[in-house]
Amino acid sequence: MSQFGSEPVRDPGDLGFDKPRLARLKRWMQRYADTGRWPGGAVLIARHGELAFFDCAGHADVEAKRPWQRDLIARIYSMTKPVTAVALMMLYEEARVHLDDPVETYLPEFKNRQLLIPDATSLDQTVPVKTKMTIRHLLTHTSGLSLFTNPGILGEAYAKEKLGLALAYGGLDKMVCRIAELPLEWEPGTKWQYSTGLDVIGRIVEVVSGMTLDKYFATRIFEPLGMTDTGFSVPGSEISRFPPLYEAMAGGMALHEAPKVSEWRQGKVDTFCGGGGLVGTIDDYWRFAEMLRAGGELNGERILSPRTLRLAACNHLPGDLASLAAEVWSETQFDGVGFGLLGSVVLDPAKAQISAQVGDYGWGGAAGTFFWVSPVDDMVVILFTQLLPSSAIPVRKELRALVYGALTGA
Template sequence: MHIMKQTASLLLVALFFFASCKEQEPEVHYLVDEAVEVRIDSTLQSFVDFGDVAGASALIYEKGKEVYFNAFGYADLKNKKPMERNTLVQIYSMTKPITGTALMTLYEEGKFKLDDPLEKYAPEFANMQVYKGYDSIAGKMILEPAKRPITIADITRHTAGFSGRRDLPGLGEAIAEADALNRENTLSEMAKKLSTIPLGYQPGEHWEYGISVDVQAYLVELLSGQPYAEYVQEHVLDPLKMNNTRYVVPESDRNRMSSAYSHEGDSLNQLPNEEAHAFNYKKWPLTPGGWGLTSTLDDYMRFARMLVNDGKLDGVEVLEPQTVELMSTNHLDENITDRSWLPSKGQVGFGIDFAVRLQPPASVEENNGVVGEFFWDGAASTLFWVDPVNELTAVFFVQIFPYNGSLHKRFRDAVYGPITLQNTPE
């Protein structure tokens, strides 16, 4: 009896100890609570109600937990097919961070250094000429030699000098004639044609968004000895189980693809699928690094969660933590003041295929966000971001042309709340 009483006493002490420990565990607070969910719902519904989009969906994870999902409106407006969780969309430039990730797996293997000249691996980019103007009397471009070689860092941060300026006399015609991104070109053919076009500016002097990430895909082929599509599948998509992220959508899955839309005045125009999805309904020679993939909310969220988890997801390491840190660090020198439309994204710099937030919003009109976040978007107005401070990842899907940044502003405000400006000294 004495032993039984002693055992019972020990059990009571143990239960009290564990209860005390449980009470002392810090409560986990989430940015996205019930009130925020209601605010996001209202915002996404307003996009549909006001005719900004036919359909909208969003998925948010915070601290490893799904904290928000919803979908509104239609993927196929004419046939009243709703926007759903497994709807496939064209992610356009949200392909770029995936390509950057594939390239950086080779960086981890010691295959290249960021300050290596591109011509070390792709000799067609040696001795590049730079556009200085147009001699209308002679009927030809005025050119000068590049002051330094294009580096791999240049093609990861859009400072290589490649230009898409079709409005520049002579250069615009050269870009059109080369037609580097024609779907019938392989990546090797794309690179050879691109190398014949003069650069629009000296390497490292301006930020101009464009074809650089397609050159990254070509570099992956050169360094790995594998076709780019095979390499990215094997080293990024398969390890992350991103089974719905593809260039070519099989016929059996095409009923899940969202239609694409454009605005005609105040009304939405639903583009014919055969036209809007032509790239994804057939296997083309070109497998671009800068665009072309289709994906679902959950697939792209797996990619985003890998990044917020310092390169790992579900026990699989895609990148080392220091590589993710390198990619999400600003690489734009402050002396590069000509940055095209990048400042429209907010107080940001640029890392390796991501914009990187450096300062909080300076006005209530700016995009909302947290210092340290990194993100990118797509031509059809899709968006994702990684917020390491709150351990939050968000993916936002619509399919609307032209690109509508105001949707991102309103969605971000719904997630974070109205912008509160920091007090500044007079």
């Protein structure tokens, strides 16, 4: 294993990559920066546990012309979700939770849920839910919960109250209680819809473990893995490493000021959203993803067993997302892609129309961050940038094409 944060110690050719083809990645990143379509970013590729590629392009702060650097602490938003899922699966391995447990077993506020009637015009137009929501429903986004990006009156209610989005809501317990008060949009298990399910999972982790989610992450995951720059806030001494957030606009991009950089300071965050609250460095996330690739262990620290990890990384839907998904935005395409407990899972690259291996799994974040693990190619790929929304430019499909186009050997 090469040292995290160091330059590559192996020639990419020794890891199966065509070096000139791999060099296309730098030019690709620089082109987006030069044309003003994103501020800047970084790509990291590791194979067989060795770093095959790392490079940056563009700026962390466009106005100040501060270049993107490897040690930047970025908002990873929904790339928090796989971390929260791992936290839950650690409790699963201890037989303290089960995937088919009703959510109300741990959170009584989820008893007697109500379901919005079709074409409801107000949140009180409901009928009783027939199916009890389970932990598996939460992990796989089939719970019937909504999200602040979803359309309709329920999505609007989530957005208005910043459910799953607030840094300061008075605590995750309060946020989840409010989520429980709102009706469901679908019967649990009948539709896939991107949701606040992982925020609720985070609260279950708190209840079962007796620790707040930030403490659980720190002591059970981050410290063992050496993820020293990852957390729910940025220490005041490190705020200079925390770049501005940009938003794509017609013809370019502009600063996105909500929430401001200062709101992420340590001491100001009191709500630890399991669905999207983390910030961290690309090397820290490499440690997490490398643990997944290596079967649940990194440098002698075991987080999950290989068998539990295989369970979490396989498709838990009856088919692909297209067969079950509501017509809402998500971090992934639907055709040929399933969903596991850790994120999306490639089922059919041809149907998905992406360069991939069957079984590739991973997820992305709203500010354009993205990662995947390829069990077949024994590979981890991570992209970091800070541009909203993640769909602004097609970097994820293009990154896949570039990486798999450069991987020519065993």
